[in-house]
Amino acid sequence: MVQGRLVKTFWKDRGWLERATFFVNMFHGIIENRFFYCDTLTGECKMVEMERVEELKMLENDGNTRDTIVAIATPPGVGAIGIVRASGPHSWRILEECVRKDIGTERKVRYGNFYDSDGNIIDEVLFVGFKAPRSYTGEDMVEVYCHGGILVTQKILEEFIKKGARLARNGEFTRRAFLNGKIDLIKAEAILQIIEAKSEESLKLAIDNLKGKLSGEVSAIRKMLIDVLSKIEVTIDYGDDIEIPREEIVRDIENAVQFLSEKLAHADKGIHITTGVTLAIVGKPNVGKSTLLNRLLVEDRAIVTDIPGTTRDVIKGEIKIRGIHFVISDTAGIRETEDVVEKIGIERAIREASQADVVLFLLDATTGFTKEDEYILNIIKDSNFIAVWNKTDIGNKFSKVSKDGDDVYISASTGKGLRTLENKIIERARPLIEDGQLSHVTTRRQLEHLKIVYQHLKKALKSLSGGYPVDIVSIDIQNALSELDKLLGTNFTDDLLDNIFANFCVGK
Numbered sequence: 001m002v003q004g005r006l007v008k009t010f011w012k013d014r015g016w017l018e019r020a021t022f023f024v025n026m027f028h029g030i031i032e033n034r035f036f037y038c039d040t041l042t043g044e045c046k047m048v049e050m051e052r053v054e055e056l057k058m059l060e061n062d063g064n065t066r067d068t069i070v071a072i073a074t075p076p077g078v079g080a081i082g083i084v085r086a087s088g089p090h091s092w093r094i095l096e097e098c099v100r101k102d103i104g105t106e107r108k109v110r111y112g113n114f115y116d117s118d119g120n121i122i123d124e125v126l127f128v129g130f131k132a133p134r135s136y137t138g139e140d141m142v143e144v145y146c147h148g149g150i151l152v153t154q155k156i157l158e159e160f161i162k163k164g165a166r167l168a169r170n171g172e173f174t175r176r177a178f179l180n181g182k183i184d185l186i187k188a189e190a191i192l193q194i195i196e197a198k199s200e201e202s203l204k205l206a207i208d209n210l211k212g213k214l215s216g217e218v219s220a221i222r223k224m225l226i227d228v229l230s231k232i233e234v235t236i237d238y239g240d241d242i243e244i245p246r247e248e249i250v251r252d253i254e255n256a257v258q259f260l261s262e263k264l265a266h267a268d269k270g271i272h273i274t275t276g277v278t279l280a281i282v283g284k285p286n287v288g289k290s291t292l293l294n295r296l297l298v299e300d301r302a303i304v305t306d307i308p309g310t311t312r313d314v315i316k317g318e319i320k321i322r323g324i325h326f327v328i329s330d331t332a333g334i335r336e337t338e339d340v341v342e343k344i345g346i347e348r349a350i351r352e353a354s355q356a357d358v359v360l361f362l363l364d365a366t367t368g369f370t371k372e373d374e375y376i377l378n379i380i381k382d383s384n385f386i387a388v389w390n391k392t393d394i395g396n397k398f399s400k401v402s403k404d405g406d407d408v409y410i411s412a413s414t415g416k417g418l419r420t421l422e423n424k425i426i427e428r429a430r431p432l433i434e435d436g437q438l439s440h441v442t443t444r445r446q447l448e449h450l451k452i453v454y455q456h457l458k459k460a461l462k463s464l465s466g467g468y469p470v471d472i473v474s475i476d477i478q479n480a481l482s483e484l485d486k487l488l489g490t491n492f493t494d495d496l497l498d499n500i501f502a503n504f505c506v507g508k
């Protein structure tokens, strides 16, 4: 028996079964919180609104949510307090056995001793229990606050496992929160971003999205498209009796397209803020690239020698310059070579330069602009590069290289000119992240899905303006909707989930 508020009854006529099957297949039975089903008593296809929890009970999950999972939630090492948490049907039972007390009222912290199976006290702890669905994962959960330290947390973890829990995989708590309808995929990504945030701006974006900024906007479009689809379906069935609201449909799709094009136009900023602006140092061998990297990182990261061809691989580090987060890479000196290893390194250097948001083209003031520099300039000329003359403490053979004539003069050894260089970097990076408008798109995944939605809707608009009948765009709208579902994770695949949650740490 399906429960919920009846929204609409379709098709009392013959043929309802075929159509209902079509509908149910098309929408996997469920759109938003609306469920389509066939009433076998009356032969009607009905649309009802249901509680999300009810709806999710009917959705498949990965079959794993019956296990009780456990993990150490705090980072390894010595700390004042360590947290072990468990989620799943046995979590309360296991903890109560270990502390030899009732957890009592949910969400209320209690004090006790944590015992191992031999009756020895492992630690003096605080603990708390959460009852489904009012918990982070939506399942029964417990947390133990013990003394920090590798051994105590490990022993408590082992005790949970001995009593029937299993070790959680990366991101599995958050995965369950998703599967239980507590959060959508955008919010799950936001949680990862909160953990990894390295600048105030990226933290703010992530918090906004955890609190539903992008999800809300995407859901609004999704709802609107579902309405459009419903209007089209109704005109297919009752076309003879019902006026086709063609203008209304066109206007709705146009609004969605307009909204999406703004999202897409400003998406790069959110991604840059979240993942950092990439900065590649390139140049011929021995110009001082590694010396500059080390100076910028204030750390001896890369090997520096006076032998050309020292750096082979790409070496990355992260820095903050005036609040902006950069991922900076030192690369192999680019030159013609027969050395196989060096060749690969040079290919990587070129790839790094082509993908970087800003390129530092390092030049040697003791040699001046050479043929090798000419060769490199050709490779990077279309990138956002800054010409940087190094070794100005011992050389003065300069020429103008930048398009804007704004070359920078430094000494990576002495630190001379570094502030000017930083200013220049900021000048180039700022437009990439500065918000006139922020779209709250923060990952490539989100961007790619939104692009596809946009393309489907553009196609629909094109058909409509070509004068085709309205129902011809129904397939485009369905495609757009299923793409939005992928974005939110409403219509997920395991691959997609694995992809996202693999980046989490155990215990999240």
Ligand SMILES: Nc1nc2c(c(=O)[nH]1)N(C=O)[C@@H](CNc1ccc(C(=O)N[C@@H](CCC(=O)O)C(=O)O)cc1)CN2
Pocket: 130, 133, 134, 135, 136, 143, 182
């Ligand atoms: N000790 C501890 N701190 C933590 C977490 C945690 O799991 N444990 N969190 C997680 O990693 C974050 C907080 N996130 C949470 C989100 C939802 C719920 C929760 O119980 N939600 C219920 C009830 C909400 C309410 O009281 O209104 C719900 O959504 O139904 C708990 C934590 C950060 N700090």
Ligand SMILES: Nc1nc2c(ncn2[C@@H]2O[C@H](COP(=O)(O)OP(=O)(O)OP(=O)(O)O)[C@@H](O)[C@H]2O)c(=O)[nH]1
Pocket: 284, 285, 286, 287, 288, 289, 290, 291, 292, 303, 304, 305, 306, 307, 308, 309, 310, 311, 312, 331, 332, 333, 334, 390, 391, 392, 393, 394, 410, 411, 412, 413, 414
């Ligand atoms: N005087 C002076 N020497 C420098 C400066 N920067 C680097 N050097 C020296 O130049 C040599 C090469 O420096 P590296 O940093 O290894 O140069 P690189 O560009 O990374 O070289 P490869 O990795 O081989 O391509 C080293 O002996 C450095 O000490 C500088 O600003 N002034």
Ligand SMILES: [K+]
Pocket: 285, 286, 304, 305, 306, 307, 308, 309, 310, 311
């Ligand atoms: K070198």
Ligand SMILES: [Mg+2]
Pocket: 289, 290, 291, 302, 303, 304, 310, 311, 330, 331, 333
């Ligand atoms: Mg080097």
